Amino acid sequence: MSTERPERRAVISGIGQSAIGRRIDRSGFQLTLDAVLAAITDAGLTVDDVDGLAMFPGGGKADLPGYANGNLYEVQDALRITTTWRQGQVEGMSLPFYGAVLAVATGQARHIVTWRTVKEGSAARAAGGRPAYGSTHPAAEGPLAWLLPVGMLSPVCQVAPYHTRYLHEYGVTRDQLAWLPVTQRAHAARNPDAVYRTPLTVDDYLASRMISWPICLYDCDVPVDGATAIVVSAADTARDLRAPVRIEAMAGVVDGRPSWEQWEDMGRVGYATAEALWARTDLRPADVDLAQLYDGFTIEAVWWLEAMGFCGTGEAGAFVEGGERIALDGELPVNTWGGQLSGGRLHAGFGHTAEAVRQLRGEAGDRQVSEAEVAAVTNVGGFEAGAALLTQWSR
Amino acid sequence: MDRTRGGTLEGHVDATVGIPPAVTDETAAFWQAAAEGRLLVERCSLCSAESFPPRGMCRSCRGRSMTAAEIIGRGVVYSYTVNHQRWLPGLDVPYAIVLVEFPDHPNVRVAGRLRGCPPEEAAIGMAVEVGFEPGPGGYAIPSFVAVPVVAPPDRGAAG
Numbered sequence: 001m002s003t004e005r006p007e008r009r010a011v012i013s014g015i016g017q018s019a020i021g022r023r024i025d026r027s028g029f030q031l032t033l034d035a036v037l038a039a040i041t042d043a044g045l046t047v048d049d050v051d052g053l054a055m056f057p058g059g060g061k062a063d064l065p066g067y068a069n070g071n072l073y074e075v076q077d078a079l080r081i082t083t084t085w086r087q088g089q090v091e092g093m094s095l096p097f098y099g100a101v102l103a104v105a106t107g108q109a110r111h112i113v114t115w116r117t118v119k120e121g122s123a124a125r126a127a128g129g130r131p132a133y134g135s136t137h138p139a140a141e142g143p144l145a146w147l148l149p150v151g152m153l154s155p156v157c158q159v160a161p162y163h164t165r166y167l168h169e170y171g172v173t174r175d176q177l178a179w180l181p182v183t184q185r186a187h188a189a190r191n192p193d194a195v196y197r198t199p200l201t202v203d204d205y206l207a208s209r210m211i212s213w214p215i216c217l218y219d220c221d222v223p224v225d226g227a228t229a230i231v232v233s234a235a236d237t238a239r240d241l242r243a244p245v246r247i248e249a250m251a252g253v254v255d256g257r258p259s260w261e262q263w264e265d266m267g268r269v270g271y272a273t274a275e276a277l278w279a280r281t282d283l284r285p286a287d288v289d290l291a292q293l294y295d296g297f298t299i300e301a302v303w304w305l306e307a308m309g310f311c312g313t314g315e316a317g318a319f320v321e322g323g324e325r326i327a328l329d330g331e332l333p334v335n336t337w338g339g340q341l342s343g344g345r346l347h348a349g350f351g352h353t354a355e356a357v358r359q360l361r362g363e364a365g366d367r368q369v370s371e372a373e374v375a376a377v378t379n380v381g382g383f384e385a386g387a388a389l390l391t392q393w394s395r
Numbered sequence: 396m397d398r399t400r401g402g403t404l405e406g407h408v409d410a411t412v413g414i415p416p417a418v419t420d421e422t423a424a425f426w427q428a429a430a431e432g433r434l435l436v437e438r439c440s441l442c443s444a445e446s447f448p449p450r451g452m453c454r455s456c457r458g459r460s461m462t463a464a465e466i467i468g469r470g471v472v473y474s475y476t477v478n479h480q481r482w483l484p485g486l487d488v489p490y491a492i493v494l495v496e497f498p499d500h501p502n503v504r505v506a507g508r509l510r511g512c513p514p515e516e517a518a519i520g521m522a523v524e525v526g527f528e529p530g531p532g533g534y535a536i537p538s539f540v541a542v543p544v545v546a547p548p549d550r551g552a553a554g
Contacts, residue, residue: 132414132482139417139532146448148414150507150536152492153482160476161494168474168519213477259448261494261506 014043066123188338415532507537
């Protein structure tokens, strides 16, 4: 195995999650500690082994109530450890573990815990509904200055015109794409930690409340309370670890305009990221056994299917229609935990990464994919995107 | 026609509930012109290319000498959405939002509301006129006006 690339010198050693639900009566700080401690134990490590910390989002960025929680200094204080590497914004190149991998690969730390805590479920409930994006600020700054004032008050409204355009350009229908949330719900039924587990049909989807045409309720991820922590360790500590997972390749690209209304075309950066990713590995799309594709909205997972080369551009409607290909026993099981659409908006690739690790370890319970050796994880989409291939330790 | 007016055009809802823009040195001219019903973008005095949103740097040649240019001609809807969700208390829904491009201004795309037709009549490729209407915080916001589709002239009909 090549050791040239930094991601080959790191592993994902642990994952941990707090309770996850529409409302968890526990502070964001306690949810954070629950997940962090669980991840360290899951890695086979102790708190004193940890010498690096990172969280998302850093700098208190909070465009939505419940979006940002806790403070890295206070978590380090609670854990009573010393760190030699620390980062406030772990979504570096749009992967939760990107910065931590580079840090352990360059010897800045040995074991780094990175986490994401959301209290968006409680916040939405307290506000009497999902609040407007940016409503935590008195005025719309940066790229949002061109969106919020004209009534594009949520990422739903901001991504929706590209969903409209996608249907128009490729002749794909909402009936076809409905199979993505419908199939993910079937996966969630097998995940005891998912927030929505009751069966969903295409008819349910088509009859559901319109949020911002053509995006309906079931196209939107579910605001929840919960924390996910991931431990990244130096690969040469493997003998100390319970069940490490390899990082075959990772990549992130930001090359589009950072304004939702200015995208040159749909999925643009997903393509650049996927190209960068495939250039770092000998594996091909056909080698991937399961895919955890970012699904803030249905259409984002659609674009990832095409950008990653799992199907051709404009072909995702036919690919997901009927659900067989993306089912747990299909040729490419997608979002096997229910994704953010049914599992909950754990955000920033944390929920997707945790599920990929579970599957590759064979620890995914009733939803275990057989012979899961290679998993794709993607995050975000639009003007910035990250993607990785994780592989079984023994592969 | 007063292009800053909302008025009683068909399919129009109030747009004043919302979040106003934070105005910066780069964007002040845009919002000031918007209050006068004019759509301003940047034009490069070196290569004449237009850029939007304003950055003080040309997107074509990276020149730093930008002047203001007004978009006057009709635009074409690149894509749209119809928002049904009441994201803020008192928000009037539904309304259509359009991303508009301009055949004579290849580097410009502007997001705005759509009026002059029911929101469900928004369509990719439809022609719109530049317009503004009262938005949040006393700002005038882009609000494009649907151009009625004119039926082919029927020479036989009276009047």
